[in-house]
Amino acid sequence: MYVFGRKCPRCKGRDLSPLTLQPWMDSFPAARHYHCRTCSQDILSFFPISVLLEKRTSERFKMPNNLLIRLKGQHEQFARIHDLSENGLRFSYNYDSQKFADTALEVDLYNCEQGTFLERLPIRVLSSTFETRKIGDSPTTIVWQGACFGQLNRAQKTILKNYITTYGQKEESPLSS
Structure with a gap:
């Protein structure tokens, strides 16, 4: 799931707090890792889009x-x-x-x-x-x-x-x- 701009793909909110990049994220140029304070989702933002990061660790x-x-x-x-x-x-x-x-x-x-x-x-x-x-x-x-x-x-x-x-x-x- 993705959206254009620096906002949460899930709730479209812009109340984001920056997080430290995970090692695998370093391969994306100009990537920024954020946490949405509105819906508690993690996102990866790099111009011009923001992508929802899945938190699931096991099969549902x-x-x-x-x-x-x-x-x-x-x-x-x-x-x-x-x-x-x-x-x-x-x-x-x-x-x-x-x-x-x-x-x-x-x-x-x-x-x-x-x-x-x-x-x-x-x-x-x-x-x-x-x-x-x-x-x-x-x-x-x-x-x-x-x-x-x-x-x-x-x-x-x-x-x-x-x-x-x-x-x-x-x-x-x-x-x-």
Whole structure:
């Protein structure tokens, strides 16, 4: 994903903070590495474009609609899991007053079909994007967030692998959804 100019390809924001170039970035002339303060994405900017840098480190698998996470914050709410890996997940929910970007929190994973759950999964939200959809007669803002897992215990890792093996479908492209 790319845009023209020095701005974030994901949210189109210009509130960027400079980061140190990674060694592999030295091969791009006049490259600059930035972090978007609005949506927490990393970008590589070099005249005349800016490119989104993918943060995923492992293969993601699409999940069925019956897998949800419960977000604990000012207001408890459920979110739909879109994809899951051994290192993180991507989820969405209807916007309310909560903002989780750059925060560490614990979530509970629920399998609504089987009635099973996995509690207290530590995550850190890495990216947030917002989308407005018309649901019924009113516009609704949907928040999409990407997160990585914190330190998981052996049982949590085993159950996550089981969810991926049982329910996961390989994605065609890591940025497809």
